[in-house]
Amino acid sequence: MSAESDREQQLLDAAEAVIREGRTLNLSLGEVGDRVGVSRSLIYVYFDGVPAMIDALFLQHLDRLKARILPELDDADAPYRERASAAYSAYLDYLVESGPILQLILRERHQDSPLGPESRRHFRSLLRRLADETCRALRLTPREAFVLMELTSGIPEALARLVRNGEIEPSTAHATCQRLVSASVDGFAVAPPA
Secondary structure (H helix, E strand, O other): OOHHHHHHHHHHHHHHHHHHHHOOOOOOHHHHHHHHOOOHHHHHHHOOOHHHHHHHHHHHHHHHHHHHHHHHHOOOOOOHHHHHHHHHHHHHHHHHHHOOHHHHHHHOOOOOOOOOHHHHHHHHHHHHHHHHHHHHHHOOOHHHHHHHHHHHHHHHHHHHHHHHOOOOOHHHHHHHHHHHHHHHHHHHOOOOOO
């Protein structure tokens, strides 16, 4: 890794730490610079401002998430219910490891979104892929698939928070996630899952 990309990653790591601590996207370049020990003007060498930094952070985390969940969905030999359960379990692992950074960024997407066109395109592409798979396997309409995804995503999100807070063990979280996601898939299926 070059010194340039090292510095850029240091800035992203500092921004992520500020976001996690405050649980908000309200951060300043000064805060980020102070954490890394650089001036605001140096940050502008790498990012056009806070929205560009948040956008880069979002893309980085979205790539990490996709690397975890898509292989689980691509196992064509497994029934959808098992693939969905494995994908949500992978999402749980991602959240335990990375925290709620994607959730925090997405929570503010309907307001003054810091996400650029590329980030929005990548995110929509992932959602479409997941919804298409869900529609096909469970014979749902796209709207029904999105509702199912919205409801079931809360399962690993809540469980990851409990694991990160030390309130439950990861094994308990995974067993609970599998049980609840499987029940959700079964409950939404218009026909038996393919």
